[in-house]
Amino acid sequence: MKGDPIIRMDRVSKRFGTSTLAVSDMSLTINEGDFISFLGPSGCGKSTALKMIAGLLPVTSGTITIAPAKGKTEHDLGFVFQEPTLMPWATVQDNVFLPLRLAGVSRDGAASRVAEALREVGLTKFAGAYPRELSGGMKMRVSIARAMVTRPRILLMDEPFAALDEMTRSKLNNDVVRLANEHGLTVIFVTHSVFESVYLSTRVVVMAARPGRVADDLTVTVPWPRSEEWRISQGFSAEARRISDSLKGTLDAEHIDH
C-alpha cells in the first residue's frame, strides 16, 4: 500500500577496514511511493548507504528491513549506477534482457517485456545498437530500462545524471518522475545537486561527512509530480533556498571540525 513503510534503516553503520565511519548510525523510514533524495557533498556516504540498502555491501552494525514484495516480479529492486554500466559486447536489447536472463526467463518469454522497457525510455529504434553507438544520455536510458524490466517496486539511483549535460539531465529527470509515477515506484535518488533534489523528490535527506550521517530530513510539500513551470517559479527558489541552507549548515559544521 502506498504510504506504508517499505524500507527501514535502524541505526545502520558502515566502517571500511579501520577507517572512520563511512555511514554512522543512520536511521530512516521510507514509505512506499516516496521519491527520496540523498543530498550531500561527495564522500558523505551516499553511495555506501545505497549499496547497503541494495544488499551489495554488508552493514557493520544495525539493520535494514525491506518489506516483502507482494506483486509479481523477478527482482524487487532496481539499481542505476553513476555510469551507465552496460556490457559493451551486448546490444541494447541484450543489456536490458540481462536481469530477466539471470532470473531464468527465456529470450522469447522476455521479448515483449524488453521491448516494453525500451519503449518506455524511447529507445525502441536502438534495440539492436551497441552501447558505443549511443550518446551518454541514451546509455543512461538503457540503464534505466534494464532496472525497470523486472518490474521492481524500489528503484535506487546513484547520481545517475551527474555526468550529463544540463538539457539531457532535465529530460531524464522528467522521465524518471514519469516512470516512478506510472509504476508507483519508491525511489531513492542520490545527488549532489540541490535543484535536482528539490524538483524530483517528495523528501530530501541531507547528509554530512566524517562520519557520514543524516544531517537533516526535509519534506518538499509541493504536489508531486511537478510541472516544468514550477521549476522556474518563486516557490521552487524558496524550496531550493531552504534545502541549500540546510546543506550549507552541515558543510560549515564540517569546516569547523577540521
Add this chain to the structure above:
Amino acid sequence: MQSISTIDPVDDAAPMNIEAMARESREKLLTWALPVATLLAAIGAWEWLVWAYQIPHYLIPAPSLIAKTLWTDGPSLMGSAWFTVRLTFWSLSLAIIGGVLLGAVFALSRAVEMSLFPFAVILQVTPVVAIAPLILIYVDSTFAALLICAWIVGFFPILSGTVIGLRSADHNLRDLFTLYRATPWQRLRFLLAPSALPSFMAALKVAGGLSLIGAVVAEFVAGAAGQNTGLASRIIESSFRNEIPRMFAALVLVSMLGIVIFLLTTWASRRVLGHWHESEIRRDQ
C-alpha cells in the same frame, strides 16, 4: 505529466557519403598495396645486388634461386612443413586449453593461484632450450617431446592473458550481477568470459607466434637425435651439407608459416572483438 521524453540526437552515426567511401577504399588499398610493394622492392633489390656483385650462391642465394629450390625440393620440404604445422597447431591448441582452464581456476580461487603460480613462473622463465634435452630423455615419442617443449612456450601468455582478462570485469557490472543473484556459471558465461576476451585475444596473438618458435627451437635441440622431419631439421641438415639455397627455402617456409599464424590470429581477434572493443574498432577520421 508532460514532456514525455524524446530521443537525444545520435551524434555517432556518421552519414554515409561517396567521399567517405572513396577514402575508405583508398585506405584499404594502401594497407595492402604499400607493404606488398615494399616487400617486392626489397626482393628486387636483393636479386639485383646478388647479380651485380656476383655473390656466390653458397653465401647468399638470389631470390630466384630460392624460388627454384622451393619448387624442386618442394615435395620433401612440404612434408617437413606439414610436420611443423602439426606440431605448432597441436601445441597452440593444448596451450589454449591448458591456459584457459588453469586461468579460470586461478581467477576463481586466490589460494590455488598462489600455490600454483610459482610453478607457472618457473616453467616460463626457464629457457625451453635448457629443458628440452631432459624432456627428450624422459619422453619416448619424439613428437610428444617436441610437443611438450612447444607447449611450454605458448602456455604462459595464454594463462596470464586469461587471468588478467577474467579479473578485468568492470566492478559495477560485478555489483549488478550480484544484485540479480547470478549463479557462478552465469557470472562466468555472461560477464567474466566476455570481459576476458580482449586480453585473451591479445595473448593468443603472442602465443601463436611463440608456438611456432617453440616448435622450431625444440626441433633444433632434438636435431642431434635425428629421426624427426620438421623444417628445423631441414635447416640443420642443409647447413651440414652446405646447401645454402635449400636452407633459405626452408627459412622462407618457416616465415610464411609465421605470417599465416599472425594473419589467422589477427583475423580471429577482429571477428570476435570487432563489433565492440576499442582495440579492433575502425574509426572514420
